[in-house]
Amino acid sequence: MEVGFVGLGNMGTAVALLVAQKGYGVLAWEYHSSVVEEVNSRHLNSRFLPGVALPESLVATSDLGKVVASSQVLFIAIHSPFLKDTLGPVSSYLSENSLVVSLVKGVEEGSLKTPSRILREIFPQARVVVLSGPTVANEFSYGLPAGAVLAGESKEDLHRVAFLVDTEFFRTRFTGDVIGVEWSGVLKNIYAIGLGMMDGAGVRSLNFKAAFLTRALQEMGDLVSALGGRRETVHYLAGLGDLIATALSEHSHNRRLGELLGQGMDLGEVEKEMGVIPEGYRTLKVALYLGEKYHVPIPVARSIWRVITGEVPPKVMVNNFIKLAV
Numbered sequence: 595m596e597v598g599f600v601g602l603g604n605m606g607t608a609v610a611l612l613v614a615q616k617g618y619g620v621l622a623w624e625y626h627s628s629v630v631e632e633v634n635s636r637h638l639n640s641r642f643l644p645g646v647a648l649p650e651s652l653v654a655t656s657d658l659g660k661v662v663a664s665s666q667v668l669f670i671a672i673h674s675p676f677l678k679d680t681l682g683p684v685s686s687y688l689s690e691n692s693l694v695v696s697l698v699k700g701v702e703e704g705s706l707k708t709p710s711r712i713l714r715e716i717f718p719q720a721r722v723v724v725l726s727g728p729t730v731a732n733e734f735s736y737g738l739p740a741g742a743v744l745a746g747e748s749k750e751d752l753h754r755v756a757f758l759v760d761t762e763f764f765r766t767r768f769t770g771d772v773i774g775v776e777w778s779g780v781l782k783n784i785y786a787i788g789l790g791m792m793d794g795a796g797v798r799s800l801n802f803k804a805a806f807l808t809r810a811l812q813e814m815g816d817l818v819s820a821l822g823g824r825r826e827t828v829h830y831l832a833g834l835g836d837l838i839a840t841a842l843s844e845h846s847h848n849r850r851l852g853e854l855l856g857q858g859m860d861l862g863e864v865e866k867e868m869g870v871i872p873e874g875y876r877t878l879k880v881a882l883y884l885g886e887k888y889h890v891p892i893p894v895a896r897s898i899w900r901v902i903t904g905e906v907p908p909k910v911m912v913n914n915f916i917k918l919a920v
């Protein structure tokens with residue numbers, strides 16, 4: 595089977611490694627020519643996945659058309675704002691019956707389209723499967739165990755993808771709930787900011803953090819249900835699992851955003867410190883909009899927003915949370 599990748603970033607390289615380790619040849623397009631060069635000559639990707647040896651069966655190229663035209667299964671691992679401009683010009687190269695696998699988390703500003711929807715529009719001739727869950731690439735690429743969900747309409751497609759990525763330490767489970775899986779992967783970022791705020795504000799109570807995450811999960815479920823997804827999806831790997839991994843991970847940019855806000859920085863200071871405002875900030879605005887639109891009360895998300903806008907100090911938010919949200 596011909597397997598292609600678009601993007602040898604942190605996640606793309608880690609999943610390509612899983613596939614290559616199972617004995618499949620992988621041809622991967624990468625935006626940065628220095629990465630292409632290093633993967634092919636030294637079998638390393640020190641920019642995006644340092645310290646991990648890559649097999650020779652993983653070949654990188656700057657020829658995107660070649661990758662798309664030759665792939666029976668095409669994994670996509672670039673950030674969502676790049677999808678249309680990168681893949682649009684080569685979309686007709688993908689043959690019918692090919693499968694597109696989205697590793698991308700995000701939502702398009704304005705249209706609120708999720709990556710699988712954008713990919714279905716770019717590749718109307720193909721079916722799309724989504725892989726999501728608590729899958730921090732820097733962990734599973736070192737062989738540490740991880741579980742993920744595969745979401746798609748056809749069981750046969752899901753089996754086809756599982757066959758490529760499942761190993762002894764990386765296991766997938768199936769669901770038909772694409773909406774629930776993709777929105778869970780987006781919304782958890784908001785609550786990772788919230789938990790970061792607690793730590794930044796010096797909250798040491800595990801009881802409190804547990805209450806916070808429990809309410810966060812409930813809000814995620816309410817929003818996902820309103821959007822047409824299933825609450826049980828939120829309670830499994832793509833929701834609860836990813837929420838825990840993101841909210842507790844020291845590598846999470848969204849959690850870091852919260853920590854800095856909790857320590858008293860404003861958004862401008864955070865941007866200077868981090869170089870960028872993480873995705874969860876925009877997601878929070880989307881959630882507030884969705885809450886209004888579908889009449890879903892989301893007091894936890896609102897309280898995080900009030901800290902960001904400077905309306906409420908982090909410590910007051912913590913006290914209010916126990917009084918109002920539990």
Ligand SMILES: NC(=O)c1ccc[n+]([C@@H]2O[C@H](COP(=O)([O-])OP(=O)(O)OC[C@H]3O[C@@H](n4cnc5c(N)ncnc54)[C@H](O)[C@@H]3O)[C@@H](O)[C@H]2O)c1
Pocket residue numbers: 600601602603604605606624625626642671672673674676680697698699700729730731732
């Ligand atoms: N890293 C993880 O642990 C992880 C886990 C699950 C899901 N994801 C998702 O995978 C996606 C990619 O994340 P990542 O962490 O691998 O990011 P990354 O920054 O490590 O890699 C991004 C990729 O995009 C490419 N790129 C950069 N500029 C581009 C441009 N202008 N046009 C086209 N491509 C460009 C890069 O070369 C690289 O291949 C995101 O949607 C992320 O949410 C990441």
